[in-house]
Amino acid sequence: MPKTPTIIHDPVEMRFLSDRLRRDGKSVGCVPTMGALHEGHLSLARASVAESDVTVVTIFVNPTQFAPGEDLDKYPRRLEEDVKLLGEVGVDHVFCPEAETMYAPGSSTSVSPPKISRKLEGEFRPTHFGGVATIVLKLFNIVAPDVAYFGQKDYQQVVVVKQMVRDLNVPVEVRTCPIVRDNDGLALSSRNIYLSPEEREVALTINRTLSHVRQQILDGQRDGFEVLTEMRQMLIDGGVTSIDYAAVVNPDTLESADPIQLPVALLIAVYVGKTRLIDNCLVTA
Numbered sequence: 001m002p003k004t005p006t007i008i009h010d011p012v013e014m015r016f017l018s019d020r021l022r023r024d025g026k027s028v029g030c031v032p033t034m035g036a037l038h039e040g041h042l043s044l045a046r047a048s049v050a051e052s053d054v055t056v057v058t059i060f061v062n063p064t065q066f067a068p069g070e071d072l073d074k075y076p077r078r079l080e081e082d083v084k085l086l087g088e089v090g091v092d093h094v095f096c097p098e099a100e101t102m103y104a105p106g107s108s109t110s111v112s113p114p115k116i117s118r119k120l121e122g123e124f125r126p127t128h129f130g131g132v133a134t135i136v137l138k139l140f141n142i143v144a145p146d147v148a149y150f151g152q153k154d155y156q157q158v159v160v161v162k163q164m165v166r167d168l169n170v171p172v173e174v175r176t177c178p179i180v181r182d183n184d185g186l187a188l189s190s191r192n193i194y195l196s197p198e199e200r201e202v203a204l205t206i207n208r209t210l211s212h213v214r215q216q217i218l219d220g221q222r223d224g225f226e227v228l229t230e231m232r233q234m235l236i237d238g239g240v241t242s243i244d245y246a247a248v249v250n251p252d253t254l255e256s257a258d259p260i261q262l263p264v265a266l267l268i269a270v271y272v273g274k275t276r277l278i279d280n281c282l283v284t285a
Helices: 011-023 039-051 079-088 128-143 155-167 190-194 197-218 224-238
Strands: 006-008 028-033 054-059 093-095 147-151 173-177 242-249 264-272 275-283
Touching: 006 011, 011 028, 011 054, 011 093, 011 128, 028 039, 028 128, 039 054, 039 079, 039 147, 039 173, 054 079, 054 128, 079 093, 093 128, 128 155, 147 155, 155 173, 155 264, 190 275, 197 224, 197 264, 197 275, 224 242, 224 264
Parallel strands: 006 093, 028 054, 028 147, 054 093, 147 173
Antiparallel strands: 242 264, 264 275
């Protein structure tokens, strides 16, 4: 049912509301986002609305997870439109703090992410998960949710957050929700708006590659090297600009899976033009 979400900018006000909700016995679901919302984000919000008494969506373009030269300055920001979309799916509160309230002058404390963050994304964006872990822990401390909802598309991010929560005894359940795709198969991403029509056609190669290799594995292929070779060749033939990684890994440890033993996760990160896109799929018995 459509609502007009309460917009909260002040972390102290958000924490006061969280404490009141907890005293009242309300369950709180949280969806951390950087805004520029699409149907993938909204699917997380719907899951929270369905399962929690109160849903808080956070919108914060976190500067510490962007490396120099990445797209922090041009990352899309459209708060008014985002809040309207969230109201249509029944979200109660939107927490959108300013950077100076989340990182006060002189702030120097950060979270060292778990070892699992160092591979794959960590090899190409070595500071990324430190920024992610720090802001997620801060948001959890402020919003104090019972359950937090993350999308499978950012697969390694979910694995990192789940381990951080376990390692630091954070009383939050981390729920993973399925990837949402456009009709043509492209995984929804806020960065898709950067793609020209020609680049979007190239980007469709990513999901085609995942689907093809997934079927090979289901048909009995167990040679990890052969699968990786096939993945990379399909991406190259499809016209991607460059490949950061194409990987077949254990879904929990992210260790390379060769020979392949189900379940496995197929993970891809590529550039199409100047736009970096990631996607993945799970292959289970």
